[in-house]
Amino acid sequence: MKYALFLGCNIPARLPEYETSARLLLQRLGIELQDIAEFGCCGYPLRSIDPKAFLLLSGRNLALAEREGLEILVLCQCCYGTLRKAKGILDEDLDRRGEVNRILQKEGLIYTGVARVKHLLQVLYGEVGLEAIKGEVSRGLEGLCVATHYGCHALRPSPLMQLDDPSDPRILEDLIAATGARAIAGQKRLDCCGAPLLGVDDELSMGMLRRKVEDSLKAGAEVLCVACPYCQLQFEKMQPKALGEEVLPAVLISQLVGLALGLSPGDLGIKGERLRAFC
Amino acid sequence: MVPDILVWISLAAFLGGIGWKVWGWFKGSLRREGGWGRLGAALRGIYGTILSRKVLVLLKALLLDVVLQLRTYREDRYRWLMHLLLYWGFGLLIITHALGKVLIEGYVSTAMPFLFLRDLFGAMALVGASMAAGRRLRGIPRFRSAPMDVYAIVVVALILLSGFLLKGVRITSYRAYLGMVSEYAALSEEEGRALEAYWVRNFGLVSPNIREVPEELVSEGAEVHEFSCASCHASPRWAFLSYGISKAVRPLARPLDRFGVPGGLRWFHVLLCLFALAILPFTKFFHLISVPLSLLLNAVIDPRRSSPLNLETKRMVELDACVHCGTCTAKCAVSATTEVIPNRAILPSEKIPSLKTLASGKPLGDEGLREILEGVYLCTNCLRCTVSCPSGIDLQELWFEAREALLQRGLVDPVLLTPFSFYRGLRREDVGEGYQRPILSLRERISRAFGPPVEPLSIGPPEVLDLSSDAQTFRVCFSCQTCTNVCPVVSQYERPKEVLGLLPHQIMRACALGLREMALGAPMLWMCLTCYQCQELCPQGVNVTDVLIELRGLMVKALKEGRDEVRPVSGM
Numbered sequence A: 001m002k003y004a005l006f007l008g009c010n011i012p013a014r015l016p017e018y019e020t021s022a023r024l025l026l027q028r029l030g031i032e033l034q035d036i037a038e039f040g041c042c043g044y045p046l047r048s049i050d051p052k053a054f055l056l057l058s059g060r061n062l063a064l065a066e067r068e069g070l071e072i073l074v075l076c077q078c079c080y081g082t083l084r085k086a087k088g089i090l091d092e093d094l095d096r097r098g099e100v101n102r103i104l105q106k107e108g109l110i111y112t113g114v115a116r117v118k119h120l121l122q123v124l125y126g127e128v129g130l131e132a133i134k135g136e137v138s139r140g141l142e143g144l145c146v147a148t149h150y151g152c153h154a155l156r157p158s159p160l161m162q163l164d165d166p167s168d169p170r171i172l173e174d175l176i177a178a179t180g181a182r183a184i185a186g187q188k189r190l191d192c193c194g195a196p197l198l199g200v201d202d203e204l205s206m207g208m209l210r211r212k213v214e215d216s217l218k219a220g221a222e223v224l225c226v227a228c229p230y231c232q233l234q235f236e237k238m239q240p241k242a243l244g245e246e247v248l249p250a251v252l253i254s255q256l257v258g259l260a261l262g263l264s265p266g267d268l269g270i271k272g273e274r275l276r277a278f279c
Numbered sequence B: 001m002v003p004d005i006l007v008w009i010s011l012a013a014f015l016g017g018i019g020w021k022v023w024g025w026f027k028g029s030l031r032r033e034g035g036w037g038r039l040g041a042a043l044r045g046i047y048g049t050i051l052s053r054k055v056l057v058l059l060k061a062l063l064l065d066v067v068l069q070l071r072t073y074r075e076d077r078y079r080w081l082m083h084l085l086l087y088w089g090f091g092l093l094i095i096t097h098a099l100g101k102v103l104i105e106g107y108v109s110t111a112m113p114f115l116f117l118r119d120l121f122g123a124m125a126l127v128g129a130s131m132a133a134g135r136r137l138r139g140i141p142r143f144r145s146a147p148m149d150v151y152a153i154v155v156v157a158l159i160l161l162s163g164f165l166l167k168g169v170r171i172t173s174y175r176a177y178l179g180m181v182s183e184y185a186a187l188s189e190e191e192g193r194a195l196e197a198y199w200v201r202n203f204g205l206v207s208p209n210i211r212e213v214p215e216e217l218v219s220e221g222a223e224v225h226e227f228s229c230a231s232c233h234a235s236p237r238w239a240f241l242s243y244g245i246s247k248a249v250r251p252l253a254r255p256l257d258r259f260g261v262p263g264g265l266r267w268f269h270v271l272l273c274l275f276a277l278a279i280l281p282f283t284k285f286f287h288l289i290s291v292p293l294s295l296l297l298n299a300v301i302d303p304r305r306s307s308p309l310n311l312e313t314k315r316m317v318e319l320d321a322c323v324h325c326g327t328c329t330a331k332c333a334v335s336a337t338t339e340v341i342p343n344r345a346i347l348p349s350e351k352i353p354s355l356k357t358l359a360s361g362k363p364l365g366d367e368g369l370r371e372i373l374e375g376v377y378l379c380t381n382c383l384r385c386t387v388s389c390p391s392g393i394d395l396q397e398l399w400f401e402a403r404e405a406l407l408q409r410g411l412v413d414p415v416l417l418t419p420f421s422f423y424r425g426l427r428r429e430d431v432g433e434g435y436q437r438p439i440l441s442l443r444e445r446i447s448r449a450f451g452p453p454v455e456p457l458s459i460g461p462p463e464v465l466d467l468s469s470d471a472q473t474f475r476v477c478f479s480c481q482t483c484t485n486v487c488p489v490v491s492q493y494e495r496p497k498e499v500l501g502l503l504p505h506q507i508m509r510a511c512a513l514g515l516r517e518m519a520l521g522a523p524m525l526w527m528c529l530t531c532y533q534c535q536e537l538c539p540q541g542v543n544v545t546d547v548l549i550e551l552r553g554l555m556v557k558a559l560k561e562g563r564d565e566v567r568p569v570s571g572m
Helices: A010-014 A016-028 A051-068 A077-092 A094-107 A120-128 A130-136 A171-178 A202-218 A229-243 A253-260 B004-027 B036-050 B054-067 B070-075 B077-098 B114-138 B147-172 B174-184 B189-202 B215-228 B240-258 B261-282 B284-300 B308-321 B327-331 B335-339 B348-360 B365-377 B384-388 B395-408 B419-426 B437-450 B471-476 B482-486 B496-500 B504-512 B516-521 B533-537 B544-561
Strands: A002-006 A032-035 A071-074 A117-119 A145-149 A182-184 A223-226 A250-252
Touching (some): A016 A250, A051 B335, A130 A171, A171 A182, A171 A253, A202 A229, A223 A229, A229 B419, B004 B261, B054 B070, B070 B077, B114 B147, B147 B240, B147 B261, B147 B284, B174 B189, B174 B240, B327 B348, B327 B384, B437 B516, B437 B544, B482 B504, B504 B516, B516 B544, B533 B544
Parallel strands (some): A145 A182, A145 A223, A223 A250
């Protein structure tokens, strides 16, 4: 299967290891990717400013994928949530779809409702499958205790996201188990990382981060597995500010699975001593 | 023939203009003081670079980025070819033609190889200029060429075309021929006729005396030519384009010559060149100097280690290095928003003029300030503009600096309360002192704008809030408080209502009661993480988070419409 890879804005600028590790992993697992250079912002930060602008930006990306006849593969929870939210609106409300299409046609684009949006987790879990991943593991991560962080916008609102059971999701846990590592569940497993309020209310944002990290540590986690660039940046860059130092290293799901599959830790951008032990 | 005084005037304008621009780099500023201190820091920096291994980095950038323009090559091959043709064609034309007498010993414009090279380089530049015009005509979505972009192409094209036309007409000119003969050859009447015949046959000359060219006269003329002219005159066929033009204008050659067109064209051509030289520092042509400098500076300046003074000076050079090519706008992740938010300053290429005004200390006006602040804030900091800029400008850093400069002046925009602030939060150390100030002043503004509820509450229909059908679900809320109970923000505070104003379920009620001001003024709105816990668990199917997000949009809009509020608090 071939997908249009949607990187969004944070990954190329601030988290290139997510892109490289995801590409390496997907290539290894036989998933083909195509880049669409015209992809823009998903519309996420515009939702709080101007609903029309958000719908236009989202719709534009959906229309671009339709033009190429591809489904979209997303790495970011906020992009995923936003694109699917927009798709939900545009598929139901034909007036608003018409409004968006009137603008899109200037660029020769049109959204008809065909485009599909999938998250990396869905492709790994649903399309590649746990058994196939298990079969490829060459460097089992036995003994590693991993806390999971799903990222809110991929799980909720569940009627639109349809990633997993919103009250007890298993995808990340199962993927982690496939690598040989042990998935640890803290009390606040499904809580927000605080990233959406960074720069708006840092105290609140870092409070969320602190509670989350402390909760995972209490549950016995050695690393925190993440599947969203916002969350990853929040855990990586803000932990030293919120907790004085990085007490719980965050690792991206593509890095963790890639490591277990024997991909080069350097290419995957693996950091942190605990994971280096497996390299 | 052109008085020296004109040359000196244009040269003086050129040099004076450059001096003025260079001083502007040290004087202009976004966030740091300008002046002599900056000049000193720059001199120290240059000294330190030249005497270190960094000089190799500089040479590498000079070769790859300036000479070969690989940055442009990576982004757009068409544009690379276009620019290389223009750059090398025009540059070499200046060396081998305009400044030939000054730079090259034994230079004679009508001898080889100069005769050929002039046409070759001119043709290269002309192809480049046509490609540039074609690119502008084809257009980039949402990007509009400025008058200056058009003028620049027109001036270059006119210089080139007038030069070719001049040469073409001059080949046919009998007057020019007679002038040369009287100046350089002392010929008998017979020799004169023979040479004329030879030139009519071989040099494209159009003579009023000779219609038919007798063979024996031509071969006689060949000898005279060899003796008197050949050392300075190669066959005009070498000037391939001009020769073609001379063929085309042949039927008109006599009247053109009689009316003094060759001389007139020469005046036009030279004056235009001098004009272009004189205006160079004040127009887009200045990029000949500022772009190579920007590329070189960015190769050796390290944003983390270089002196902040030099970084500021670099940014001023960068502002001058923008050629308004539109590459950044074509790549910009949010450029499509300008289709619904009418603010051109959202487009990266359109921010530069305002930033220049800002840096020079000139006033931008209330509306201009509002637009540029929104412009630099509605940016996801995806770095695409910086990566793609052919001039090597660190655009994203310019936006960052401009954003802080504007915020520290006391300007605020409600966009600060959205995830667009994420990047600023990540870089709070770089912002330094005053990081919290704009956020606090915005909070204050919100509470001022929406105020405490005035008793008695004016209850209205829920329609006073313009919400989508998604959000209209608030109507079925029965205040079970599940949303409030599961909210991770609410649970962070001992007395949440004091901080959040209204709790999520209360906001749903406020909507149902049409209490617009109350709902929009609640800090809960912009303190919502949008984690969707509330919406997920609502037993009534109220899209609580979607309501909060849409209300936030209404709040932002309401604040924006109160334009007077956007004025700075103090000191503008």
